Amino acid sequence: MPEGAQSLRREVRAFLDDALRDVPLSERALSWDACNPDFSRRMGEAGFIGLSFPVEYGGGGRTQLERFVVLEECLAAGAPTGFHWFADRQSGPLILRYGSEELKRRIIPLICRGELCFCIGMSEPDSGSDLASLRTRAARTSSGWRVNGTKIWTTNAHRAHYMIALFRTGEGQRRNEGLSQFLVDLRNTPGIRIAPIRDIAGREHFNEVHFEDALLAEDALIGVENEGWAQVTEELALERSGPERYLSCQALFNELLPILGERGAGDSAAVAVGRIVAQLGALRAMSLSVAAMLEDGESPALEAAMVKDMGTRFEQSLPRLAQEIVDLPPDGAEDALPYQQALHLMTVLAPSFSLRGGSGEILRGIIARGLGLR
Amino acid sequence: MRADPLLVETVERMFAENLAPENLSEAHRSGGAGFTALAREMGLDMVLVPQEQGGYGGGWPDAFVIAEACGRYAAPGALPEIMIRRWLGHGADRAEDGASPLPMPAGALLRSAQMAGAAQGLVERTAAYCSERRQFGRPIAKFQAVQQQMAELAGYAGCMQAASQQAFAAVQEHGMPESEESVAWLAIAVAKCRCSELVHPVTQIAHGVHGAIGFTEEMGLQYFSLPLWRWRAEYGRDADWAEAVGRRAIAAGPGATWAALTR
Numbered sequence: 001m002p003e004g005a006q007s008l009r010r011e012v013r014a015f016l017d018d019a020l021r022d023v024p025l026s027e028r029a030l031s032w033d034a035c036n037p038d039f040s041r042r043m044g045e046a047g048f049i050g051l052s053f054p055v056e057y058g059g060g061g062r063t064q065l066e067r068f069v070v071l072e073e074c075l076a077a078g079a080p081t082g083f084h085w086f087a088d089r090q091s092g093p094l095i096l097r098y099g100s101e102e103l104k105r106r107i108i109p110l111i112c113r114g115e116l117c118f119c120i121g122m123s124e125p126d127s128g129s130d131l132a133s134l135r136t137r138a139a140r141t142s143s144g145w146r147v148n149g150t151k152i153w154t155t156n157a158h159r160a161h162y163m164i165a166l167f168r169t170g171e172g173q174r175r176n177e178g179l180s181q182f183l184v185d186l187r188n189t190p191g192i193r194i195a196p197i198r199d200i201a202g203r204e205h206f207n208e209v210h211f212e213d214a215l216l217a218e219d220a221l222i223g224v225e226n227e228g229w230a231q232v233t234e235e236l237a238l239e240r241s242g243p244e245r246y247l248s249c250q251a252l253f254n255e256l257l258p259i260l261g262e263r264g265a266g267d268s269a270a271v272a273v274g275r276i277v278a279q280l281g282a283l284r285a286m287s288l289s290v291a292a293m294l295e296d297g298e299s300p301a302l303e304a305a306m307v308k309d310m311g312t313r314f315e316q317s318l319p320r321l322a323q324e325i326v327d328l329p330p331d332g333a334e335d336a337l338p339y340q341q342a343l344h345l346m347t348v349l350a351p352s353f354s355l356r357g358g359s360g361e362i363l364r365g366i367i368a369r370g371l372g373l374r
Numbered sequence: 375m376r377a378d379p380l381l382v383e384t385v386e387r388m389f390a391e392n393l394a395p396e397n398l399s400e401a402h403r404s405g406g407a408g409f410t411a412l413a414r415e416m417g418l419d420m421v422l423v424p425q426e427q428g429g430y431g432g433g434w435p436d437a438f439v440i441a442e443a444c445g446r447y448a449a450p451g452a453l454p455e456i457m458i459r460r461w462l463g464h465g466a467d468r469a470e471d472g473a474s475p476l477p478m479p480a481g482a483l484l485r486s487a488q489m490a491g492a493a494q495g496l497v498e499r500t501a502a503y504c505s506e507r508r509q510f511g512r513p514i515a516k517f518q519a520v521q522q523q524m525a526e527l528a529g530y531a532g533c534m535q536a537a538s539q540q541a542f543a544a545v546q547e548h549g550m551p552e553s554e555e556s557v558a559w560l561a562i563a564v565a566k567c568r569c570s571e572l573v574h575p576v577t578q579i580a581h582g583v584h585g586a587i588g589f590t591e592e593m594g595l596q597y598f599s600l601p602l603w604r605w606r607a608e609y610g611r612d613a614d615w616a617e618a619v620g621r622r623a624i625a626a627g628p629g630a631t632w633a634a635l636t637r
Contacts, residue, residue, distance in 0.1 A: 069636075270617045285539065370528075373501065
């Protein structure tokens with residue numbers, strides 16, 4: 001790694017040492033799933049959000065590799081980055097690429113300051129893996145757009161300022177034609193109703209979002225009308241290839257090692273731990289190579305799908321592996337060992353890892369297409 | 375440091391001309407003497423030797439290109455080993471003595487690239503085969519069950535490639551490790567562990583998708599799978615590397631383990 005990236009790494013570590021001192025394990029274990037607006041603001045002040053965005057819009061003007069370093073350090077330390085995560089990862093880059101000059105000047109600096117929370121409006125009740133079948137429609141009016149329909153599984157919609165939404169604006173010969181992306185101001189648009197959905201862990205993080213004659217201004221359209229599918233495909237390459245696809249369970253691993261250090265580890269435990277480290281190192285190598293491709297201006301959809309498919313399978317295997325290595329049951333009680341609390345949380349959350357951002361079957365379909373088989 | 379693009383191009387052209395699938399059994403029948411002689415004539419064995427000593431003056435990313443291509447094209451002979459012995463400063467006679475093992479961990483590093491290459495070779499062979507082979511009235515590539523397996527295979531090969539390439543890059547940046555404390559040691563351990571570990575699913579899927587024809591000598595899958603099954607145990611099995619990595623991680627704790635992975 002270049003020295004610039006490694007000195008940035010030292011800066012981030014020092015920042016996190018300080019900023020995470022009072023963050024409880026339950027929040028650190030959730031990491032990029034945990035929303036903490038105060039923490040996001042501190043990250044923004046330190047200049048760690050929008051790190052690769054242009055300086056003229058308040059960004060850091062640094063490379064994708066340097067951004068990667070910040071992300072992986074946050075994830076490894078369990079920083080609660082959920083409030084700004086989507087904006088930093090995909091909504092900001094989307095606006096920078098397709099937004100108007102006015103929009104970039106208005107929104108990007110606020111993202112970089114960690115003040116804005118974004119959500120992604122893609123899935124609908126009848127359109128999950130088959131995203132191109134979505135039906136929520138934005139119809140033209142004399143002054144803009146009228147939206148009717150429902151989005152679902154929208155993470156953070158109840159906290160977010162904005163949604164980047166994919167709506168149907170026309171009909172094409174193929175189903176993925178006639179789709180467009182919009183910037184929706186969730187807090188100032190009448191006709192939008194947000195209903196949280198409780199998950200199996202008892203948390204409320206994803207939502208149903210109803211649009212009932214919601215009126216959007218003309219300039220809410222992002223990019224090219226009816227060309228939303230190509231834009232979304234690019235966006236998903238950003239969504240699928242990052243280190244959050246294999247570091248979601250890092251808090252569990254971080255609690256596991258000290259337990260083994262105290263209790264001693266037999267040969268089979270050492271081998272199992274070594275295999276985990278090796279998988280981590282190899283997935284990181286894959287994810288880094290995608291970051292390099294992004295830096296070169298490519299849109300590596302196939303490689304991103306590979307990172308996510310292999311990464312989430314690794315993450316999902318960790319709670320089971322941990323239980324093979326140490327004979328301690330998961331326990332969510334506050335007086336349980338931190339390791340047991342982390343194991344409880346990760347066991348319950350693991351099923352979500354492979355559904356957010358595209359199921360394994362869909363990802364493998366994308367890879368098969370890349371191999372020329374479809 | 376990236377590999378020299380001119381070298382990449384030269385290697386691809388020379389390997390594609392001489393090791394096309396239809397020529398592979400002939401190339402192997404002669405023990406690979408012809409191919410190795412040609413590669414030496416082009417100086418490919420001298421890639422890691424400094425220019426002032428008559429070599430190519432390349433780096434480890436260049437060595438990866440050659441070793442990976444040898445795996446991917448199922449090259450006969452011992453060009454990768456000769457390349458490492460040349461780096462060790464051996465003269466022609468000793469460099470070409472195939473019997474003596476390479477020092478650790480250079481041998482493990484080399485095997486990771488060969489395995490990554492051979493796995494990629496199996497991806498290409500198997501993708502081509504399942505697009506041609508028809509059953510139930512269509513190419514078997516059109517069945518989702520086959521597509522899902524092919525995607526898995528390609529993902530494993532991509533993982534092996536990335537891990538091995540990372541190890542070569544680490545050796546370029548930090549030097550060949552002299553002990554487990556050396557910076558590049560963990561990258562080599564990760565690469566050899568992961569590549570060896572993935573030989574099983576890679577060969578399982580490639581042979582499975584080919585069916586009975588893949589078990590015939592004529593089809594030529596053995597030029598990839600037989601070396602893979604040999605290489606995974608050479609210079610440390612995945613379990614050996616995993617145990618060493620695991621012991622260090624447990625002793626060092628999470629912070630130091632993360633730091634070692636990200637140096």
